[in-house]
Amino acid sequence: MLISTANIILIGSILLFxxxxxxxxxxxxxxxxxxxxxxxxxxxxEDGLGIRFDNxxxxxxxxxxxxxxxxxxxxxxxxxxxxxxxxxxxxxxxxIGVLLTALITGVFIYWLTNEIFTSxxxxxxxxxxxxxxxxxxxxASVFAILRSKGLSLKQNMRPLLELESGSNDxxxxxxxxxxxxxxxxxxxxxxxxxxxxxYQLIVGAVAGYIIAKITIRIINKINLDNNxxxxxxxxxxxxxxxxxxxxxxxxxxxxxxxxxxxxGNSRFVHKRTTKNIFDGFAWLAQIVMFxxxxxxxxPSELLPIAGIGLLIGVFTILVSRPAAVWVSLLPFTKMTKKxxxxxxxxxxxxxxxxxxxxxxxxxxxxxxxxxxxxVFFITIVSLLVQGTSIPYVARLLGLSDDSTNDKxxxxxxxxxxxxxxxxxxxxAVTKNxxxxxxxxxxxxxxxxxxxxxxxxxxxxxxxxxNTELAEGDxxxxxxxxxSSLRDTYKKLGVENYPFQKN
Numbered sequence: 001m002l003i004s005t006a007n008i009i010l011i012g013s014i015l016l017f018x019x020x021x022x023x024x025x026x027x028x029x030x031x032x033x034x035x036x037x038x039x040x041x042x043x044x045x046e047d048g049l050g051i052r053f054d055n056x057x058x059x060x061x062x063x064x065x066x067x068x069x070x071x072x073x074x075x076x077x078x079x080x081x082x083x084x085x086x087x088x089x090x091x092x093x094x095x096i097g098v099l100l101t102a103l104i105t106g107v108f109i110y111w112l113t114n115e116i117f118t119s120x121x122x123x124x125x126x127x128x129x130x131x132x133x134x135x136x137x138x139x140a141s142v143f144a145i146l147r148s149k150g151l152s153l154k155q156n157m158r159p160l161l162e163l164e165s166g167s168n169d170x171x172x173x174x175x176x177x178x179x180x181x182x183x184x185x186x187x188x189x190x191x192x193x194x195x196x197x198x199y200q201l202i203v204g205a206v207a208g209y210i211i212a213k214i215t216i217r218i219i220n221k222i223n224l225d226n227n228x229x230x231x232x233x234x235x236x237x238x239x240x241x242x243x244x245x246x247x248x249x250x251x252x253x254x255x256x257x258x259x260x261x262x263x264g265n266s267r268f269v270h271k272r273t274t275k276n277i278f279d280g281f282a283w284l285a286q287i288v289m290f291x292x293x294x295x296x297x298x299p300s301e302l303l304p305i306a307g308i309g310l311l312i313g314v315f316t317i318l319v320s321r322p323a324a325v326w327v328s329l330l331p332f333t334k335m336t337k338k339x340x341x342x343x344x345x346x347x348x349x350x351x352x353x354x355x356x357x358x359x360x361x362x363x364x365x366x367x368x369x370x371x372x373x374x375v376f377f378i379t380i381v382s383l384l385v386q387g388t389s390i391p392y393v394a395r396l397l398g399l400s401d402d403s404t405n406d407k408x409x410x411x412x413x414x415x416x417x418x419x420x421x422x423x424x425x426x427x428a429v430t431k432n433x434x435x436x437x438x439x440x441x442x443x444x445x446x447x448x449x450x451x452x453x454x455x456x457x458x459x460x461x462x463x464x465x466n467t468e469l470a471e472g473d474x475x476x477x478x479x480x481x482x483s484s485l486r487d488t489y490k491k492l493g494v495e496n497y498p499f500q501k502n
Contacts, residue, residue: 133356325344
């Protein structure tokens with residue numbers, strides 16, 4: 001079935017709705033949401049329901065736009081104080097780690113396709129190209145899996161993994177472009193390649209920082225009459241960061257991530273609302289991007305390369321990624337072995353490698369289609385094997401930190417400005433809770449803690465000291481002392497309730 005102007009909105013809405021339903025079902029069984037988005041796209045494609053989509057240029061453009069939103073939103077949600085202790089490790093993994101992964105994997109692919117699987121033969125340059133395309137970890141997958149599962153990690157693992165995935169695209173992009181030139185016999189000198197990399201990296205980071213600072217001043221000074229336009233304004237400035245940086249031949253993806261990091265750690269009007277809206281934008285971008293990439297591939301084309309794809313995927317997961325991580329992190333002797341093992345395991349492949357795999361297609365290389373299909377297959381393997389096991393591996397290594405696993409409130413849709421430093425929680429009233437008396441004043445609350453609202457049988461009201469509580473009531477508490485709240489919960493026999501810090 002051909003996509004036409006008349007049915008594109010209908011088809012798009014059905015695919016979006018189907019993806020959301022699939023993600024809800026898959027979450028219960030531990031299946032990565034992004035893998036389900038890919039699956040929905042593949043089912044709807046030419047080998048499934050018959051939607052024909054074979055335009056890599058359009059897919060590349062959609063992926064690029066989506067990745068800009070995802071990187072910017074991911075940067076906005078990352079705090080300076082979280083990445084400061086692990087900044088050097090993250091940068092080294094994003095550069096040297098990616099380079100080593102590409103080199104080790106490239107040598108393996110060349111040996112495999114020339115000695116074992118001769119049905120698919122790659123030259124050394126083509127082997128390096130395939131390895132380079134999938135050398136970086138995928139920011140969309142890392143952000144989505146770590147955050148959607150509410151996984152709290154010890155030893156600054158989450159900010160390290162997010163910083164690496166958000167900043168390692170420049171190296172993979174540069175390697176991909178260089179290898180395409182090598183395959184096409186348009187190779188430039190080593191000095192030009194090195195200069196291009198440092199130019200892209202440094203100028204991209206500086207451009208992202210400066211434009212983001214200007215963006216904050218614009219947002220705080222413009223004084224729009226309609227508050228709903230502030231997220232739209234920020235989105236326009238976000239796309240300007242990428243396009244301007246790309247115009248001056250620097251790396252726009254890095255600039256966007258740095259820009260989001262600067263914006264997210266600055267004060268600006270309607271920040272809370274804007275961040276929530278961008279979080280929705282990021283999820284929409286992920287759905288559209290993975291659906292599009294799923295439509296681009298035909299499952300029947302994956303079968304001939306399944307064997308070689310599986311071997312390369314397993315080698316990347318168990319050999320090249322761990323080797324690159326351990327070599328890159330050798331200077332950091334204080335980092336534990338368990339932390340290095342976990343960092344090696346969270347080398348998720350996803351949308352970014354697939355998007356980079358469209359570059360050989362648009363360049364018209366002879367082996368572009370096998371490269372694309374192999375990368376797509378490896379992405380599926382990575383999401384299935386690594387994506388589903390991340391929480392289990394974290395617990396196995398003792399890196400899962402449930403004590404600091406802050407959850408969003410479920411019964412009360414309440415948020416404070418970030419400038420208000422406080423803690424909120426909701427508690428369900430139990431028999432233990434009422435053991436000291438039914439009145440609110442009889443309940444032993446810590447200092448500087450208030451019960452500001454009660455939910456009873458779907459009705460909300462503000463309590464007084466003599467308000468009688470009933471079993472099943474939900475209380476909204478606000479405090480400026482987190483530790484006192486947690487101690488009180490233990491005394492009252494309350495555990496595992498949503499807790500939110502500001």
